[in-house]
Amino acid sequence: MKFTHITLACALALSGTLAGAQTTGKLKVGLMLPATGTFASLGTAIENGFRLHIAEQGGKLAGREIEFFKVDDESDPSKAVDNATKLVSRDKVDVLVGTVHSGVAMAMAKVAKDTGTMLIVPNAGADAVTGAMCAPHIFRSSFSNWQPGYAMGEVMAKRGHKNVVTITWKYAAGDESVRGFKEAFEKSGGKVVKELALPFPNVEFQALLTEIAAAKPDAVYTFFAGGGAVKFVKDYAGAGLKIKIPLYGAGFLTDGTLEAQGADADGLFTTLHYADSLNTPRDQAFRLAYAKAYKLQPDVYAVQGYDAAQMLSVGLAAVKGDISKKTEFAAALRKAKIDSPRGPFTISASHNPVQDIYLRQVGAKENKSTGIASKALADPGRGCRM
Numbered sequence: 455m456k457f458t459h460i461t462l463a464c465a466l467a468l469s470g471t472l473a474g475a476q477t478t479g480k481l482k483v484g485l486m487l488p489a490t491g492t493f494a495s496l497g498t499a500i501e502n503g504f505r506l507h508i509a510e511q512g513g514k515l516a517g518r519e520i521e522f523f524k525v526d527d528e529s530d531p532s533k534a535v536d537n538a539t540k541l542v543s544r545d546k547v548d549v550l551v552g553t554v555h556s557g558v559a560m561a562m563a564k565v566a567k568d569t570g571t572m573l574i575v576p577n578a579g580a581d582a583v584t585g586a587m588c589a590p591h592i593f594r595s596s597f598s599n600w601q602p603g604y605a606m607g608e609v610m611a612k613r614g615h616k617n618v619v620t621i622t623w624k625y626a627a628g629d630e631s632v633r634g635f636k637e638a639f640e641k642s643g644g645k646v647v648k649e650l651a652l653p654f655p656n657v658e659f660q661a662l663l664t665e666i667a668a669a670k671p672d673a674v675y676t677f678f679a680g681g682g683a684v685k686f687v688k689d690y691a692g693a694g695l696k697i698k699i700p701l702y703g704a705g706f707l708t709d710g711t712l713e714a715q716g717a718d719a720d721g722l723f724t725t726l727h728y729a730d731s732l733n734t735p736r737d738q739a740f741r742l743a744y745a746k747a748y749k750l751q752p753d754v755y756a757v758q759g760y761d762a763a764q765m766l767s768v769g770l771a772a773v774k775g776d777i778s779k780k781t782e783f784a785a786a787l788r789k790a791k792i793d794s795p796r797g798p799f800t801i802s803a804s805h806n807p808v809q810d811i812y813l814r815q816v817g818a819k820e821n822k823s824t825g826i827a828s829k830a831l832a833d834p835g836r837g838c839r840m
């Protein structure tokens with residue numbers, strides 16, 4: 455059969471394809487997030503935020519409807535390569551969006567690199583994702599584990615603390631958060647006298663709390679999140695430590711957790727790239743829209759999900775919906791200023807947000823900003839070669 459102009463036009467209309475370009479039809483988004491386990495509520499907030507931005511754009515980005523494919527990753531690194539591969543090979547997603555847990559995110563980054571699939575990480579802070587594993591088609595809308603930790607190292611040194619004990623889960627996020635903290639704290643003259651850790655997602659804290667009491671440090675720095683953060687804050691207060699040894703943390707310690715932590719969280723200082731009381735028109739509009747859509751108050755995870763969709767939106771607009779144009783997609787994001795509820799941020803050369811880190815204090819069930827701890831803090835992107 456002769457291939458006429460008419461049959462060619464029909465074929466293009468059906469597939470939206472010209473020399474591999476896919477600019478019409480649905481854009482397949484693979485959402486890989488935890489729906490069960492200690493990080494389940496974080497996964498829900500990220501998905502809510504992501505969907506909110508799409509809904510605000512009328513359900514389409516760059517003229518393409520969005521079709522979702524979902525996997526519960528259970529925050530389990532041992533299942534992560536299989537889960538991500540299913541989304542890429544079976545469901546043929548155009549972009550992977552995930553996840554919360556650093557170990558799972560590193561497996562997703564490996565699959566994204568091996569298959570050339572676009573990846574946007576809406577939480578997990580694994581330094582390597584925008585460090586040694588960086589790639590032109592891998593982006594993060596959240597933070598590196600180093601960022602809030604480093605900011606808190608400077609804050610605690612300025613507050614006059616000299617000897618600090620750290621406590622966290624023994625996995626990439628905990629290790630890297632403590633490393634970032636220690637880098638800044640010891641540079642400023644402080645000393646980390648003991649580093650305590652327990653396996654993720656274990657919440658049997660009593661033995662370690664006894665060690666903290668015996669060590670009598672000036673203060674404690676911690677990284678916990680989700681259900682584990684709720685229990686840690688309650689156990690710390692319950693052991694009588696809160697009134698004796700000030701507790702500080704990366705802001706995940708008190709974000710999305712305050713209802714459950716109650717008065718045990720009151721007064722705690724944390725560092726993070728979002729706070730509840732920013733009172734900017736942008737944040738107020740976001741909070742109102744989120745509360746209206748989900749009958750819930752947003753938290754940092756909701757913001758990161760929303761901004762992952764905003765980043766996808768910016769990149770797709772630049773390539774007119776053709777996500778195969780990865781170089782142009784990346785160039786657009788590197789030039790962009792993302793209009794985030796947290797405040798505007800830019801994307802570093804290794805594709806991590808360059809952003810203000812707030813010092814927040816818990817009061818009246820809110821993480822209230824007491825000011826900016828670190829202005830436009832950029833992750834060093836160690837090991838990234840692009």
Ligand code: BEZ
Binds near residue numbers: 556557577580
């Ligand atoms: C992480 O594993 O990178 C992570 C998990 C929860 C909150 C923040 C970071």
